[in-house]
Amino acid sequence: MNDSIKLQANQSPLQGSLRVPGDKSISHRSIMFGAMAKGVTTINGFLLGDDCLSTISCFKKLGVDIQISGTNVTITSNGMENWKEPIDILDTGNSGTTTRLMLGMLAGSKVHSVLIGDESIAKRPMKRVIQPLRQMGALISGRSDGQFTPLAVQGTQLSAIDYTMPVASAQVKSAILLAGLRAKGVTTVRESEVSRDHTERMLRQFGAEITTEKGVIKLQGGQQLTGTHVEVPGDISSAAFFLVAGAIATESSIRLEHVGLNPTRTGIVDVLQQMGANLEIEVNDSESEEPIGTLTIKSSKLNAIEIGGELIPRLIDEIPIIALLATQAHGTTVIKDAEELKVKETDRIAAVVHELKKLGADIEATDDGMIIKGPVTLSGGKLQSYGDHRIGMMGAIASVISTQPIEIEHASCISVSYPNFFDHLRIVSSFETLR
Numbered sequence: 001m002n003d004s005i006k007l008q009a010n011q012s013p014l015q016g017s018l019r020v021p022g023d024k025s026i027s028h029r030s031i032m033f034g035a036m037a038k039g040v041t042t043i044n045g046f047l048l049g050d051d052c053l054s055t056i057s058c059f060k061k062l063g064v065d066i067q068i069s070g071t072n073v074t075i076t077s078n079g080m081e082n083w084k085e086p087i088d089i090l091d092t093g094n095s096g097t098t099t100r101l102m103l104g105m106l107a108g109s110k111v112h113s114v115l116i117g118d119e120s121i122a123k124r125p126m127k128r129v130i131q132p133l134r135q136m137g138a139l140i141s142g143r144s145d146g147q148f149t150p151l152a153v154q155g156t157q158l159s160a161i162d163y164t165m166p167v168a169s170a171q172v173k174s175a176i177l178l179a180g181l182r183a184k185g186v187t188t189v190r191e192s193e194v195s196r197d198h199t200e201r202m203l204r205q206f207g208a209e210i211t212t213e214k215g216v217i218k219l220q221g222g223q224q225l226t227g228t229h230v231e232v233p234g235d236i237s238s239a240a241f242f243l244v245a246g247a248i249a250t251e252s253s254i255r256l257e258h259v260g261l262n263p264t265r266t267g268i269v270d271v272l273q274q275m276g277a278n279l280e281i282e283v284n285d286s287e288s289e290e291p292i293g294t295l296t297i298k299s300s301k302l303n304a305i306e307i308g309g310e311l312i313p314r315l316i317d318e319i320p321i322i323a324l325l326a327t328q329a330h331g332t333t334v335i336k337d338a339e340e341l342k343v344k345e346t347d348r349i350a351a352v353v354h355e356l357k358k359l360g361a362d363i364e365a366t367d368d369g370m371i372i373k374g375p376v377t378l379s380g381g382k383l384q385s386y387g388d389h390r391i392g393m394m395g396a397i398a399s400v401i402s403t404q405p406i407e408i409e410h411a412s413c414i415s416v417s418y419p420n421f422f423d424h425l426r427i428v429s430s431f432e433t434l435r
């Protein structure tokens with residue numbers, strides 16, 4: 001399938017106001033927790049991206065009633081003990097979050113199931129989840145002793161564990177906590193670096209008792225979730241593309257409304273501020289579990305910085321677009337402690353470096369990140385997305401400053417997290433596709 005898109009070099013000011021689609025992490029969890037809970041869960045602002053649709057399709061196969069009307073979703077469930085044993089495989093598509101969190105839930109369920117995803121999922125490490133789940137008594141088998149999909153899960157009675165996280169990963173933490181909900185005893189997860197905490201916040205919203213103190217999370221097994229209402233804020237990881245566009249394009253101003261500002265996700269805001277970007281933040285008054293606000297970004301001179309340590313889990317998915325940002329900052333930007341990028345939808349260190357080099361960027365890969373010197377004028381050319389939505393969007397945003405057109409191959413993968421990305425690019429720019 002040829003789904004490449006060619007973007008005209010833009011180089012003119014960007015102006016406008018956008019409401020980015022719903023947060024991917026929260027959208028996944030709203031379906032998962034709604035399906036585990038007893039009663040009705042209503043969701044507003046759901047992300048209709050391919051990854052979240054994969055989550056919905058898995059739960060439909062488990063017999064959960066899910067109705068979609070625009071970005072409103074209603075789930076009616078009798079609780080996970082009433083999930084139907086699926087007669088078909090559960091296809092998690094391109095979604096690591098779906099695959100890893102499903103494993104945690106299915107391990108303590110009453111059903112047998114088989115999980116499979118796409119080619120990219122088949123390469124992503126599952127041992128990090130399987131290993132602690134097996135310690136809890138989970139019965140999981142799979143390719144290379146459970147390192148990779150396809151994976152088969154026989155639901156069983158689990159026991160709680162006390163687990164110290166070897167890597168900062170919200171997916172691993174969440175899989176353990178969701179298994180912990182069905183386990184005997186108190187499950188403890190210890191994080192040395194805090195990863196996104198949507199699972200903890202949302203489990204509380206669904207009625208569970210869960211405590212977090214100094215990176216130690218505790219959850220008593222056997223708690224029943226109850227259906228509730230979830231208001232999904234805009235995804236800061238999607239907003240990041242337009243924050244960077246507004247910061248690097250000349251004489252620009254972009255306003256992004258209703259963006260989730262959970263402090264475990266706002267590393268991109270810290271980076272922009274440290275680089276000297278002209279960024280205004282208005283935090284809204286909201287009753288929601290998650291802080292929400294409006295971000296206005298204007299062009300300005302940017303300075304290189306060093307990005308590493310505890311900041312990394314707070315901006316892990318934004319690193320491709322931050323690399324583009326760094327090509328326009330004065331000095332040498334160093335991104336370190338980010339080896340996790342190698343096990344995302346593609347190896348994002350290799351992909352970012354390879355593609356930005358094609359545009360003339362001064363960028364080198366390191367073992368745990370990259371080194372970028374700027375500012376550099378970017379040319380144009382044919383870029384690959386590697387089937388990775390965030391690499392595809394990084395390439396498309398480069399066209400707002402490139403001197404020549406940029407073609408993105410396999411651009412349709414962008415619908416994994418941002419189905420209306422090109423419509424939004426058209427709102428703020430004089431963006432045109434050349435074919």
Ligand SMILES: O=C(O)C1=C[C@@H](OP(=O)(O)O)[C@@H](O)[C@H](O)C1
Nearest residue numbers: 025097168169170171172316317
């Ligand atoms: O829990 C989540 O919703 C996510 C956690 C992160 O992955 P890791 O847990 O692998 O860091 C992130 O990269 C992913 O996009 C979404």
Ligand SMILES: C=C(OP(=O)(O)O)C(=O)O
Nearest residue numbers: 094095096097098317344
């Ligand atoms: C890594 C990502 O997602 P997942 O792990 O759910 O595939 C992402 O969206 O950048």
